[in-house]
Structure formats: C-alpha cells, structure tokens
Amino acid sequence: MKLQNKRALITGGDQGIGRGIAIRFAEEGADVVISYRSHQDNADETVKEIQALGRKAVAIQGDVSVTSALPKFFADAVAAIGPIDILVNNAGVEKRAEFLQATAEDYDLVLAVNLKGPFFLSQLFARELVSSKRGGKIINISSVHEELPFPNFASYCAAKGGLKMLCRDLAIELAPYGITVNNIAPGAIKTPINANLLDDPAKLNPLLEHIPLGRMGSPEDVAGCAAFLASSDADYVTGATLLVDGGLLFNYHEQ
Numbered sequence: 001m002k003l004q005n006k007r008a009l010i011t012g013g014d015q016g017i018g019r020g021i022a023i024r025f026a027e028e029g030a031d032v033v034i035s036y037r038s039h040q041d042n043a044d045e046t047v048k049e050i051q052a053l054g055r056k057a058v059a060i061q062g063d064v065s066v067t068s069a070l071p072k073f074f075a076d077a078v079a080a081i082g083p084i085d086i087l088v089n090n091a092g093v094e095k096r097a098e099f100l101q102a103t104a105e106d107y108d109l110v111l112a113v114n115l116k117g118p119f120f121l122s123q124l125f126a127r128e129l130v131s132s133k134r135g136g137k138i139i140n141i142s143s144v145h146e147e148l149p150f151p152n153f154a155s156y157c158a159a160k161g162g163l164k165m166l167c168r169d170l171a172i173e174l175a176p177y178g179i180t181v182n183n184i185a186p187g188a189i190k191t192p193i194n195a196n197l198l199d200d201p202a203k204l205n206p207l208l209e210h211i212p213l214g215r216m217g218s219p220e221d222v223a224g225c226a227a228f229l230a231s232s233d234a235d236y237v238t239g240a241t242l243l244v245d246g247g248l249l250f251n252y253h254e255q
C-alpha cells in the first residue's frame with residue numbers, strides 16, 4: 001500500500017474525480033477528509049464506502065470560493081483526522097459563455113473555485129507543514145485546458161492556466177521545506193461535470209475521435225496518478241503536470 005497511515009484532504013470529494021481519488025487513497029491505506037459544497041448525500045455515501053475499507057473518513061461542508069472561511073475549514077479537517085500529509089485541490093467548476101457575453105459574476109466564481117481556493121488552501125497547508133517541520137504533497141486537479149484553448153470557456157482556461165503557473169511557482173518556493181507540488185491534467189473524464197456531453201452522441205462521438213486511446217477516462221484513471229503523486233514513489237517529482245488524457249492534448253484539432 002502506497003499511502004499507509006497518511007492523511008489526505010480532498011476538496012470536492014463527494015462525486016466525480018475527487019470521489020475516485022478519495023476511495024483510491026483509502027485503498028492505499030490513507031485516512032481521508034473530503035469536502036463537499038452541496039451534495040451531502042453523495043458525501044455520506046463516499047464516507048461510508050471508505051469506512052468499509054477500514055479507514056477513517058469524514059465529510060466537511062465547505063465552499064472553497066469563500067477565502068475567509070478556509071482557515072476554519074482547514075482547522076476542522078485537521079481536528080477530524082489529525083495533521084494532513086496530502087492536499088488535493090480538486091474542487092472545480094466551469095461556466096460556458098461566449099467571451100463577448102461572459103459576466104463578471106461567472107468569472108469571479110470560476111476563478112475563485114478553481115484558482116483562488118487552491119492558492120489559499122495550499123498556503124494554509126504549507127504554513128502548517130512548515131511550522132511543524134514536516135514535508136507534504138500538494139496535488140492540483142488542473143485540466144488539459146491549462147494548455148489547450150477551450151472556446152466559450154475563457155474563464156475556465158484562465159483559471160487552469162493560472163493553476164499551471166501556481167504549481168510551477170510553489171514547487172520552487174516550497175521545495176526547501178520538503179513539500180512537492182504537482183498538477184494532474186485530465187482530458188475528458190466521465191463525471192457529472194460532463195453530463196451534457198455524455199447524453200449527446202452528436203457531441204460525444206466527435207470528441208472520442210480526438211482521443212487516441214478511443215475512450216473517455218474514468219475517475220479511477222485519474223486516481224491512479226494521484227496515488228502515485230501522493231506516494232513516496234514521487235518524492236523527486238515536483239512542478240510537473242501529469243496528463244491523464246488518453247493522448248487528447250497532442251492530438252486535438254477543432255473540426
């Protein structure tokens with residue numbers, strides 16, 4: 001087991017990719033705090049599944065876009081399972097809008113959830129590690145859209161592009177403290193965020209043609225890479241973006 005007796009905090013662990021990571025971490029021997037924004041039923045199910053694996057699991061409601069609430073949120077996570085070793089900034093949201101129509105309200109939300117939240121949660125985590133003289137791992141769930149333009153999702157691209165540079169910067173700033181920082185960039189993964197796509201063969205089939213491995217990814221595909229980055233196998237990996245996209249990024253072209 002790669003993560004025996006480690007403690008992980010995973011934002012947005014109630015469903016989708018975050019849930020897959022939480023369960024995989026528990027299978028690897030970690031105790032887990034997951035956060036959720038609004039789906040307590042999903043969070044409770046994830047917690048039960050993890051507890052059935054014999055690990056400690058706690059769900060905490062929290063909105064990562066509210067920066068002022070993050071210190072209490074992080075303190076509650078530590079109080080629930082003990083000092084955190086691994087932070088996974090997974091919570092994310094996207095808003096579709098042509099650039100000419102995009103609103104400040106949507107921009108603020110997308111940037112706050114996908115970039116500002118990870119920035120300040122990572123700061124809280126890093127401060128705690130530094131003051132207790134422990135190393136740790138920060139993993140951001142970014143996207144191929146930290147590299148690849150995504151017309152009609154400019155705010156999402158701005159946030160994920162920012163997350164790419166945040167990862168590279170923090171990898172350098174936090175290396176002296178034994179803290180590694182890496183991004184995972186998923187391609188098209190079967191989760192609720194893609195519900196519209198999954199239900200519409202006219203959109204799904206052209207996308208599949210862009211994916212050399214010929215299928216969408218699963219939360220488990222992403223979770224395997226997260227388990228690697230969280231483990232001591234990745235102790236010398238920092239500032240990296242690991243693509244989990246079936247080859248999509250380097251094969252994509254607009255029709």
Ligand SMILES: NC(=O)c1ccc[n+]([C@@H]2O[C@H](COP(=O)([O-])OP(=O)(O)OC[C@H]3O[C@@H](n4cnc5c(N)ncnc54)[C@H](O)[C@@H]3O)[C@@H](O)[C@H]2O)c1
Pocket residue numbers: 011012013014015016017018035036037038039062063064065090091092093113141142143144185186187188189190191192193194
């Ligand atoms: N599914 C994909 O194809 C794909 C591809 C690339 C990147 N990603 C990224 O993966 C991450 C997880 O996405 P997913 O596909 O599992 O989507 P999802 O919609 O299933 O899950 C999103 C999660 O984020 C949480 N969340 C949303 N807003 C929040 C807020 N304000 N505060 C706290 N939590 C909040 C939700 O509770 C949920 O758990 C996101 O960062 C997303 O950008 C997904």
